[in-house]
Amino acid sequence: MVPTTPEEFRRILGRFATGITVVTSHALGGSHGMTATSFTSVSLEPPLVLVCVDKTANTHDVLLNGERFLVNILASRSDHRDTCINFAGKTKDWSLASWTDTPWGPKIDQAVAVLGCRKTKSWPEGDHTIFIGRVEALGGSPGEPLVYYNRDFWRIS
Numbered sequence: 001m002v003p004t005t006p007e008e009f010r011r012i013l014g015r016f017a018t019g020i021t022v023v024t025s026h027a028l029g030g031s032h033g034m035t036a037t038s039f040t041s042v043s044l045e046p047p048l049v050l051v052c053v054d055k056t057a058n059t060h061d062v063l064l065n066g067e068r069f070l071v072n073i074l075a076s077r078s079d080h081r082d083t084c085i086n087f088a089g090k091t092k093d094w095s096l097a098s099w100t101d102t103p104w105g106p107k108i109d110q111a112v113a114v115l116g117c118r119k120t121k122s123w124p125e126g127d128h129t130i131f132i133g134r135v136e137a138l139g140g141s142p143g144e145p146l147v148y149y150n151r152d153f154w155r156i157s
């Protein structure tokens with residue numbers, strides 16, 4: 001065991017393999033989206049999920065002010081890798097992604113799963129805020145998900 005430094009903390013967390021999401025919303029006008037791996041299911045009944053957003057992210061104020069958001073779980077496709085990188089930057093180019101509008105937020109085409117959520121609660125923890133969403137609608141295109149591990153993209157197969 002070693003002392004917890006920010007670098008070691010990040011390195012160790014990289015060993016936890018996750019899917020990759022893009023969380024979108026229409027709050028505050030326009031379309032907003034951000035790459036996030038902090039997505040987790042919380043409860044089955046009622047159906048609740050959470051996402052943790054850095055307080056310095058633009059998406060933070062969007063979700064704080066909004067009532068609804070959409071979680072897109074990306075597929076193992078080269079264009080979705082590009083989407084992940086696109087939405088992890090500060091300037092998003094919506095013309096690079098193929099997407100469809102929904103009442104919860106933009107739905108990225110070919111996402112393996114999409115969850116339309118109504119925000120029920122949020123609270124700050126450290127430098128992030130935890131947003132809880134009640135899932136109001138579900139969908140997606142079955143396929144292989146994109147996996148994030150050790151700060152890199154992987155496939156299941």
Ligand SMILES: Cc1cc2nc3c(=O)[nH]c(=O)nc-3n(C[C@H](O)[C@H](O)[C@H](O)COP(=O)(O)O)c2cc1C
Pocket residue numbers: 020033034035036037038039052053054056057058059060084087088089090148
């Ligand atoms: C693979 C990956 C996962 C990320 N997960 C999160 C996350 O869970 N929460 C978060 O706040 N930022 C996360 N980020 C960073 C944001 O995507 C990044 O800060 C983005 O520029 C925020 O955009 P915004 O300021 O327009 O909201 C992640 C980035 C990458 C590449």
